[in-house]
Amino acid sequence: MKIEELIVEAKKARELAYVPYSTFKVGAAILTKDGKVYHGCNIENAAYSVTNCAERTALFKAYSEGDTKIAAIAVVADTERPVPPCGACRQVMSELCQKDTKIYLSNIKGDMQEITLEELLPGAFTPEDLHGK
Ligand SMILES: O=c1ccn([C@H]2C[C@H](O)[C@@H](CO)O2)c(=O)[nH]1
Numbered sequence: 456m457k458i459e460e461l462i463v464e465a466k467k468a469r470e471l472a473y474v475p476y477s478t479f480k481v482g483a484a485i486l487t488k489d490g491k492v493y494h495g496c497n498i499e500n501a502a503y504s505v506t507n508c509a510e511r512t513a514l515f516k517a518y519s520e521g522d523t524k525i526a527a528i529a530v531v532a533d534t535e536r537p538v539p540p541c542g543a544c545r546q547v548m549s550e551l552c553q554k555d556t557k558i559y560l561s562n563i564k565g566d567m568q569e570i571t572l573e574e575l576l577p578g579a580f581t582p583e584d585l586h587g588k
C-alpha cells in the first residue's frame with residue numbers, strides 16, 4: 456500500500472471522529488506488517504480528560520486484535536502544519552510502534568511529514584527503564 460493510500464484511509468477514519476466539545480477531527484490509519492489496515496479517530500467525553508486520540512484508538516484496535524507489528528501509521532487533521540501528536544500519543548507510539556515503523560503526519564490540504572519515533576519523543580521512558588535493565 457502506498458503512503459498516499461494510507462493517508463486516504465486516515466482521512467476516512469477522521470470523518471468518524473466523535474468531537475462534540477472541540478469539533479477538532481483527527482484520523483489515523485495503521486498498516487500492519489501483515490497488510491491489514493486499522494482505522495482510528497478521536498473520541499471525546501464530557502469528562503474531557505478521558506478523551507482518546509485518533510493515534511491511540513488505532514494502535515489499541517490493532518493490539519487488541521493481536522496485530523502488534525506496525526509497518527506504518529498515518530495521522531491527519533485540518534491543521535496548518537502536519538498534525539503533531541500529543542505527548543500521551545508520543546509515549547504510547549514509542550512503545551507500541553517498532554523502530555522501523557514509518558510515521559506520517561499530514562493535514563487536509565496535503566502536506567506530509569515523515570518522522571521517526573526517536574524524533575517524536577527523544578529519550579522516551581521504556582519497558583527497559585521500568586524493569587531496571
Ligand atoms: O494528534 C492529535 C492531536 C489531538 N487529538 C484530539 C484530542 C482531542 O479530541 C482534540 C483536541 O485536542 O484532538 C488527536 O486525536 N490527535
Ligand SMILES: [Zn+2]
Pocket residue numbers: 508509510511540541542543544545
Ligand atoms: Zn494524542
